[in-house]
Structure formats: structure tokens, C-alpha cells
Amino acid sequence: MATDPRGGGRGRRAGAPPFPFPALRGEDPLTPPLILGAGPAGCAAAIVLARSGAHPLLVDRDAEAGDVLCGGFLSWATAERLRGLGIDAEALGAHAVERLLLFGSGRPVEIPLPRRAFGLSRKTLDSTLRRQATEAGAEPIVETIRQVNGHHVLGRQREWRPESLFLATGKHDVRGVTRPRPTDDPALGIRLRFRPSATLAKRLAGTIELHLFDGGYAGVVLQEGASANLCLAVRKSLLAEAGGNPVDLLSNLAARHPHFALRLEPGWREGAIETIGAVPYGWSASTTDPGLFRLGDQAAVIPSLAGEGIDIALASGIAAAEAWLQGGPAAAPAFQRKFYESVKDSMRWAGAAWSLAETPAAAHAGLAAARLVPGLIAPLMAATRIA
Structure with a gap:
């Protein structure tokens, strides 16, 4: 069941003020945000959203966190x-x-x-972040996503048409929203x-x-x-x-x-x-469509010798969630541009160090x-x- 993000979600803090972001379609509540990927970026977004009562759906192909290759x-x-x-x-x-x-x-x-x-x-880190997200009120869903076409998300067993999609699949691309490959x-x-x-x-x-x-x-x-x-x-x-x-x-x-x-x-x-x-x-996203928030490695891939990949993941998840809470799906393009501006110098220096x-x-x-x-x-x- 969708929760009206402007009040009373189960993860909302007691006494929290009404949410400032708008509803679409008159007074209808926004549908719950759909987060693809339960790594650091996706979980950070889920924690912030859930603690504000938005009841996000946190989708990952694995029921439990694995020991991911990068980010130790x-x-x-x-x-x-x-x-x-x-x-x-x-x-x-x-x-x-x-x-x-x-x-x-x-x-x-x-x-x-x-x-x-x-x-x-990453197993310990991701497991802890997942636990924080679900305890805050995010709904975990085990599903393999096959394709994203606009706001149509197709999984192996089910599909969604969310108004807001948080793309946090790490270094793995999803068909329909792939990054350019070197x-x-x-x-x-x-x-x-x-x-x-x-x-x-x-x-x-x-x-x-x-x-x-x-x-x-x-x-x-x-x-x-x-x-x-x-x-x-x-x-x-x-x-x-x-x-x-x-x-x-x-x-x-x-x-x-x-x-x-x-x-x-x-x-x-x-x-x-x-x-x-x-x-x-070295790749980073400076633009996006309304309703599509790119997080973590789907927003910026900093050379690993900088040791800043997990921080980019967390920062992007937190910033995207805060942008959504302020402006709903329409906030995505401004968030993406602002995040790009915040990381571009660090990306440039890390790229130079890598070379x-x-x-x-x-x-x-x-x-x-x-x-x-x-x-x-x-x-x-x-x-x-x-x-």
C-alpha cells in the first residue's frame, strides 16, 4: 500500500512537520519511490526517505548483501x-x-x-545499511530488474511504474539506462x-x-x-x-x-x-530526466585509488533523497546537475592521479x-x- 509522503509514514519521526514537496495530479499522494540496488547509495537514499515517512521500495536481486568487489x-x-x-x-x-x-x-x-x-x-557495510533502511521503514524486495523504459521498470516476476526511480545499481548497468562504455x-x-x-x-x-x-x-x-x-x-x-x-x-x-x-x-x-x-x-552524469535520480556509480565513477567511491555513493543517496523530499520527481534534473558540480573537481584530480x-x-x-x-x-x- 502506498503511503502519502506528506504525513504519517511508519518511518516518520514523531512530531515531524508536513512534507514541503508537492503532490502530482492535484491532491493525490506521490507513489512510493522505487530504489534499484541495495548497496550504499540505494540504502542511504532509503534511510533518509524512510525516516521522513516516504516508505520507499528497496529492490535488489539478492536477499542478503554479498561481498562486493569494490569499496573495501x-x-x-x-x-x-x-x-x-x-x-x-x-x-x-x-x-x-x-x-x-x-x-x-x-x-x-x-x-x-x-x-x-x-x-x-562490503558484506558487513551493506548488511548494516540494509538493516538501517528496513528498520526505518523501507520495504525490501528481492527481484532481478531486466529493463527500464522511462518509468516502466520490468523485473523477472513483476513490474512497476513509479513516478520516481532511484538508480543505484553500482557498476552494473540496467538495460534502458546504461552508461557509455569506454x-x-x-x-x-x-x-x-x-x-x-x-x-x-x-x-x-x-x-x-x-x-x-x-x-x-x-x-x-x-x-x-x-x-x-x-x-x-x-x-x-x-x-x-x-x-x-x-x-x-x-x-x-x-x-x-x-x-x-x-x-x-x-x-x-x-x-x-x-x-x-x-x-x-571518470564518467559522471550531469543530466537526467524528471523522476530519474542517478546515484553512486550510476552518477559518478571515481578512480578507485582515490578511496572515495563509497563516499560518493552515500552522498549521492542522501542528496537525492533530500531533493525528492523537497521537490518530488521534478527535482531530479536539478539534483543531478548539482551533484555533478559537487564532484567534478574531485573526479578531475582523481583522474589525473590515476594517469x-x-x-x-x-x-x-x-x-x-x-x-x-x-x-x-x-x-x-x-x-x-x-x-
């Missing part, structure tokens, strides 16, 4: 935004991160982080989860590592439960050189980069390696400069945070 690092800005939603990363067992270690040619460069960050698996040597994501030895765990304590190499980079961070997450962003051509086999790619990188080789301990080949293809890093990181000569010069002037990286860290 929470920046200090992300942790603060989570606290605003009532979630304490440290209380979830997240691994505290105080410094960044950059590996390339020569000795590594150690850079203190401005504030404490965290390593946390055609010239696109980036791929590869992830290996493993349990480190006591020696490696001690080396990784309080640290996130970034290993730079020709055609990509790898991040390594401890997460909750004494697990470790190794995630790479590499060019498709690099994987092709390894015969399309991620195991052989990791072996090749280990042979060329001694520090990286030390992270691949005995038995790593038996671990599950996950991949995701054609990630459109430097995956180009050996530029990375060598950058690391040499950082060794001489340790504070050189701090402004770049600040520039890749979003407002």
Missing part, C-alpha cells in the same frame, strides 16, 4: 558520513587505517592520513580476499598500501575478522597479455614487483579471484618528489574528497 576502504570522509546515518564503522569491527604506503620504483613512501580511515568488507583499453577490477599470515598482518596493521605498476595499480588493506582485501584496477590489455587469466596476471606482476610479491603468500592461487569488466572510471599512477615514468617522478617533500601528497588527498 572507507575514507575519513566516508566514516563521518556514515556516522551521520547512525553507523559507526569502528563498532562494526573495521580495521583502523592511519597511513598510506605507496610502492613503485625505489623505496616506498609513507604518508600519514589526515584522519583515521577504515578497512571494512572502448579504448577499458579498466577492469580484480579482487582477491585472503587471510594473511601473522607476519603480513603485522606489516599491514594501520596501513593501506597502494602498489603502482605499468597499466594499473593494486590496493591492499586489512578488514574486519583478520581478513585482507587485495583489489586491482588494471587495463584490459594487461590482462590480455596474461592470456586473460587473472591468476597469471597476478603472477606476472609479482615477478616484476618484489613488494607486491610479498603480499601473495603461499596458497594464494587457491583463493577466489573475482573480476568485473569495463569500469567507466600518473599507471604511467611508470610519471609514477617514478611523483614518488621521488614525495620522498623529498613528504607533504606533497596531502593536497592531492584533500582535492579528491567530495563536498
